Every structure is written in C-alpha cells, then in structure tokens.
Amino acid sequence: MTAELPLDQVRTLLAVVDEGTFDAAAAALHVTPSAVSQRVKALEQRTGRVLLLRTKPVRPTESGEVVVRLARQLARLERDARADLGMSGEGEPTRVSIAVNSDSLSTWFLPALARVPAELRLCFELRREDQDHTAALLREGLVMAAVTSSSVPVAGCSVHPLGTMRYVAAARRDFAGRYLRGPVEQALPDAPVVVFDRRDDLQDGFVRRLLGGAGGAGPLRHYVPTSEGFVDAVAAGLGWGMVPEVQAEPLLRSGRLVHLAPDRAVDVPLYWQQWKLDSPALAAVAEAVTRTAEQTLRPR
Amino acid sequence: MTAELPLDQVRTLLAVVDEGTFDAAAAALHVTPSAVSQRVKALEQRTGRVLLLRTKPVRPTESGEVVVRLARQLARLERDARADLGMSGEGEPTRVSIAVNSDSLSTWFLPALARVPAELRLCFELRREDQDHTAALLREGLVMAAVTSSSVPVAGCSVHPLGTMRYVAAARRDFAGRYLRGPVEQALPDAPVVVFDRRDDLQDGFVRRLLGGAGGAGPLRHYVPTSEGFVDAVAAGLGWGMVPEVQAEPLLRSGRLVHLAPDRAVDVPLYWQQWKLDSPALAAVAEAVTRTAEQTLRPR
Numbered sequence: 001m002t003a004e005l006p007l008d009q010v011r012t013l014l015a016v017v018d019e020g021t022f023d024a025a026a027a028a029l030h031v032t033p034s035a036v037s038q039r040v041k042a043l044e045q046r047t048g049r050v051l052l053l054r055t056k057p058v059r060p061t062e063s064g065e066v067v068v069r070l071a072r073q074l075a076r077l078e079r080d081a082r083a084d085l086g087m088s089g090e091g092e093p094t095r096v097s098i099a100v101n102s103d104s105l106s107t108w109f110l111p112a113l114a115r116v117p118a119e120l121r122l123c124f125e126l127r128r129e130d131q132d133h134t135a136a137l138l139r140e141g142l143v144m145a146a147v148t149s150s151s152v153p154v155a156g157c158s159v160h161p162l163g164t165m166r167y168v169a170a171a172r173r174d175f176a177g178r179y180l181r182g183p184v185e186q187a188l189p190d191a192p193v194v195v196f197d198r199r200d201d202l203q204d205g206f207v208r209r210l211l212g213g214a215g216g217a218g219p220l221r222h223y224v225p226t227s228e229g230f231v232d233a234v235a236a237g238l239g240w241g242m243v244p245e246v247q248a249e250p251l252l253r254s255g256r257l258v259h260l261a262p263d264r265a266v267d268v269p270l271y272w273q274q275w276k277l278d279s280p281a282l283a284a285v286a287e288a289v290t291r292t293a294e295q296t297l298r299p300r
Numbered sequence: 301m302t303a304e305l306p307l308d309q310v311r312t313l314l315a316v317v318d319e320g321t322f323d324a325a326a327a328a329l330h331v332t333p334s335a336v337s338q339r340v341k342a343l344e345q346r347t348g349r350v351l352l353l354r355t356k357p358v359r360p361t362e363s364g365e366v367v368v369r370l371a372r373q374l375a376r377l378e379r380d381a382r383a384d385l386g387m388s389g390e391g392e393p394t395r396v397s398i399a400v401n402s403d404s405l406s407t408w409f410l411p412a413l414a415r416v417p418a419e420l421r422l423c424f425e426l427r428r429e430d431q432d433h434t435a436a437l438l439r440e441g442l443v444m445a446a447v448t449s450s451s452v453p454v455a456g457c458s459v460h461p462l463g464t465m466r467y468v469a470a471a472r473r474d475f476a477g478r479y480l481r482g483p484v485e486q487a488l489p490d491a492p493v494v495v496f497d498r499r500d501d502l503q504d505g506f507v508r509r510l511l512g513g514a515g516g517a518g519p520l521r522h523y524v525p526t527s528e529g530f531v532d533a534v535a536a537g538l539g540w541g542m543v544p545e546v547q548a549e550p551l552l553r554s555g556r557l558v559h560l561a562p563d564r565a566v567d568v569p570l571y572w573q574q575w576k577l578d579s580p581a582l583a584a585v586a587e588a589v590t591r592t593a594e595q596t597l598r599p600r
Contacts, residue, residue: 105524110538113522123521126522222413223427224424226528227528229406
C-alpha cells in the first residue's frame with residue numbers, strides 16, 4: 001500500500017487531521033493552504049475515496065482513518081529507527097500513547113508504568129476513555145495501545161488477555177441501614193444508586209441478575225464519571241454501587257462500607273490491545289503492563 | 301421570546317439535538333421524520349437563522365444553542381412546578397446536572413453534595429469537564445451549573461466566587477534526589493514532568509515564573525488525565541508536578557513526596573456558575589456547594 005501512496009500526501013493528510021483545518025496544517029508544514037488542499041485531493045483521487053469530512057475541525061472518514069493510522073505508524077517506525085541509530089537527541093524522548101479504562105487508571109496501571117526502565121526515556125500520553133471511543137482511537141492511530149474490556153481486536157491490532165477486575169456491590173453502613181433493610185433482591189431496585197455514566201450497565205446488570213433477568217437499579221441515580229469520585233460518592237452515602245474490589249477492600253475492612261451480596265461479585269475481563277508493530281518502546285510497555293496485571297488482577 | 305417561538309417546535313429541536321438524528325427524534329416523539337424536519341425548518345424560518353448543522357450526529361449552531369438552552373430551562377421550570385404542585389411521583393426524582401473540574405471532583409465536591417438534604421430526592425448528573433467545554437455545556441443548557449476557574453459569566457448564568465485551590469510543586473523523594481539536586485530553577489526545566497493533559501499549563505507556568513518569564517517544563521512529559529492518576533504518577537516517581545495541596549498534604553507529611561519550592565504556591569480561584577433560574581433544587585445545591593467550599597477552599 002505504501003508504495004502506491006506518496007508519503008508527502010500521507011503526511012499532509014495527517015497534519016490536516018491533527019491541526020483541524022487546512023490553514024493550520026499549511027502553517028505547520030510551511031506550505032500554502034492551496035498546496036495542502038491539492039495534496040489531499042490528489043490522495044483522494046489516487047485512493048478513489050473521500051478521506052476527509054470538510055467539517056470544522058475536519059474529520060477523517062473511515063477510509064481516511066486507515067491512511068491516518070498508516071501515517072502515524074510510519075512516523076513511529078521512523079522514530080524507532082532513529083533511536084536505534086543513536087540519532088535521537090536528548091530533547092526528543094519517545095512518546096507512547098495509551099488509552100486506559102478509568103478503573104484501571106486509578107488502581108493498577110500507574111504502578112505498571114513505573115516499572116518501565118527509565119533509561120528508555122519514554123513519555124506516556126494516557127487517555128482515559130470508554131470502550132467505544134477506545135476502538136476509534138486505536139483505529140485512527142491516535143493511541144498505540146489500550147487497556148480495554150473488549151477482546152475483539154481492532155483492525156491492525158493484537159490482543160492479549162490481562163486478567164479480570166472484580167466488582168462488589170457495596171454501600172455505606174448507615175445507607176444500608178436506611179434503604180436496604182429487607183432481602184437485598186427486594187430493596188436494591190428502589191434504593192438510590194451511584195452510576196459511572198450513561199453507558200455504565202454494571203449496577204443495572206447486577207440487579208437484573210439478582211432478579212433473574214428483568215428490571216434494573218432504581219430511578220434515583222447519581223452519575224459520577226470518575227473512578228475515585230464514584231467510590232467517594234458511595235462512601236459519602238449518596239447511593240449503593242458496584243465498586244472495584246481493590247478500592248472497596250480498605251473501606252469494607254474499616255467498616256465504612258458494607259458488602260451487600262458477599263457471594264455475588266461481577267468479574268470484568270481486561271485485555272491489552274496494541275498495534276501490530278515491532279517497536280521496542282511498545283514492547284517494553286507491554287511487558288511491564290502484562291507483568292503487573294498478572295500480579296494485581298485476578299486470573300481469568 | 302417564548303411567545304414568538306411555538307413550544308412544539310422548540311421541543312422538537314431539543315429532541316433532535318438530544319437524539320442526534322431526525323429519525324431518532326421522530327421515534328422518541330412518536331411522529332414521522334418528515335414532521336420533525338418540517339418543525340425544525342419552520343423554527344429556522346421564524347428565527348431567520350440556521351439552528352442545526354446537519355452533521356451526524358446533528359449539532360446546534362450558536363443560534364441553535366440559545367433555543368436548546370431555552371428548551372431545557374422550560375423543561376426544568378415545568379418539572380419544578382409539578383414538584384411544587386405535588387405532581388412529581390415517587391418514580392420521578394429531580395435531576396440536577398453539574399459540570400465540575402477534575403480536581404474539585406476528587407477533593408471537596410462530593411462531600412458538598414452529600415450535604416444536600418436527602419428529602420429533596422435530587423439526582424446528580426456530574427460531568428467532569430475542562431474549562432472550554434464547560435462554557436459550551438452551560439451555554440447549550442446541558443448542565444445547569446458548573447464549578448469553573450473562569451469568572452466570566454456564560455450568557456444566562458450568574459457567577460459566585462467559591463475560594464481558591466492551592467497547588468504545590470512536589471516530587472517523590474528519590475526522584476528529587478536523582479533529578480533535582482541543584483537549585484530548583486536550574487534543575488526543573490530538564491526533569492521529567494507529569495502534566496494533566498495538553499491544555500494543562502500549571503507546570504509550564506510555574507517554571508516560567510521561576511525563571512522570570514521564559515521557558516517551561518522539560519520535554520520528557522507524561523500526560524495523565526485523571527486527578528488521582530496524576531497524584532499517583534508523581535508518587536510513583538514518573539515526574540514532578542503541581543499537586544493540589546489537599547492531596548499533597550498527607551504524602552508530604554509521610555515523607556513520600558517532597559515540596560520543591562515551599563515558598564511558591566499557585567492559587568487557582570474557583571467559581572460557581574449557574575443558570576439564572578428560580579429553581580429550589582438548584583438553590584439547595586448552590587447552598588451546599590458554597591458552604592462546603594467556604595470551609596475547605598482557601599479564602600480568595
């Protein structure tokens with residue numbers, strides 16, 4: 001494919017996507033806006049496809065995403081080659097961009113990154129993203145790797161299982177005393193609940209399983225879209241919620257939280273997805289991440 | 301304004317924005333897509349303005365945002381009136397949507413919400429947003445209030461100062477021993493640094509002020525876009541960073557972190573912006589938030 005796609009045109013497309021407009025890309029590349037426009041048009045004629053939606057900012061089409069990913073992978077290979085040749089100066093650390101789901105980011109993921117040897121001079125660019133968005137980021141090449149709960153490989157990526165994260169149903173002790181006095185199956189569907197965001201189905205799914213398939217958590221629901229905020233909200237007594245076991249553990253031990261259904265936990269499997277690319281930087285990160293995950297997550 | 305804008309058209313516009321497409325709005329409103337399209341066109345003719353960009357999903361234009369905000373405020377007033385009339389059933393709690401900056405959300409904000417009387421049966425929908433986006437959310441009426449660092453009122457909103465959040469330059473003890481041995485002004489510009497995201501200027505601004513106006517933090521920078529992840533990254537020794545004093549305090553006391561420039565802190569003022577709207581729910585939240593802020597933030 002690269003043999004047929006002129007690299008200056010591929011790089012120009014990337015610049016337009018990164019800068020958002022043809023004018024900004026022209027400024028970044030030190031060429032005229034009309035040169036930028038001509039190169040993108042030439043690339044579209046060559047591929048026979050519309051590559052950019054001319055919105056503000058511009059957005060790549062599905063075909064455009066393929067070319068943008070190619071451009072980013074080429075840039076990465078070039079940088080790795082320069083590093084191998086000793087051409088990477090002091091001022092140019094190697095950037096590794098990774099999408100991480102929120103609960104991993106607030107529990108085991110940063111200790112994993114701290115294990116990557118400092119001599120590699122890597123810079124981490126972390127993005128906290130939900131499932132759907134993560135796939136788009138990998139596809140478009142905006143991140144090189146991701147911790148995700150989906151085992152379906154994104155095009156051009158490999159997948160490696162990391163282990164499972166366990167969630168337990170928990171509530172503040174006095175909250176449970178007030179709202180959850182009867183059998184948990186009866187009380188839970190009416191009690192105030194804390195939910196991460198509109199896509200978070202953990203609480204509803206838990207109640208559905210308790211009730212044998214129907215219903216969900218109650219209508220009085222608070223949306224708190226950060227991992228620690230979520231635990232704080234449960235600990236403050238705003239509602240019950242499915243809390244990652246590692247975060248619930250100290251609060252359960254101290255008696256601040258109570259476990260609502262000790263025999264029923266929800267296990268979410270996590271996976272490492274990364275570009276199929278022979279990059280030493282990426283390999284070092286994958287090694288540290290998979291090793292830490294093995295030690296901190298539950299086995300599948 | 302409302303006298304001149306037919307309410308069914310205003311509500312239809314809101315449905316299109318919320319559902320993303322004309323077809324989905326038609327399904328939600330139980331009318332045909334062509335009825336939806338006609339109402340939006342009629343509203344555009346009446347206002348003499350394009351209100352929607354026909355993208356996928358559709359997006360409101362600047363004029364469209366004004367109408368969307370109006371629609372949401374009308375819905376809110378209607379809901380409050382029904383609650384006052386005792387028409388709000390058990391199943392319909394009052395929803396209060398608030399945008400909160402990340403550091404507030406992980407420190408003082410949830411204890412504030414826990415102080416809102418439970419009898420009000422409010423549901424909180426929190427959004428963690430950066431500055432620029434928060435203004436858009438208020439303007440478009442997607443949130444009713446926001447904790448922000450901007451004192452410039454968004455159109456249709458009132459502003460109330462909350463106090464200031466103090467940030468201190470901190471690093472892990474062994475990190476400081478390795479990278480920051482000389483005078484801090486000389487060592488800091490070359491040391492690895494942790495930055496929240498691409499818009500976070502706290503670290504660069506701190507170094508610029510140290511150096512008297514020029515330069516910034518070093519090129520080896522890690523982007524960690526969650527508040528607790530940020531503190532964890534500094535505590536794991538990935539780099540130095542500007543940490544909220546309340547989060548740094550216990551780590552400084554235990555000796556895990558060291559204070560890099562004890563006589564130089566950065567104070568960020570915070571403000572409460574909310575719709576100018578006589579809503580009892582909103583007033584109760586504003587009361588709890590301003591009172592907690594008074595007790596936990598530094599005075600201006």
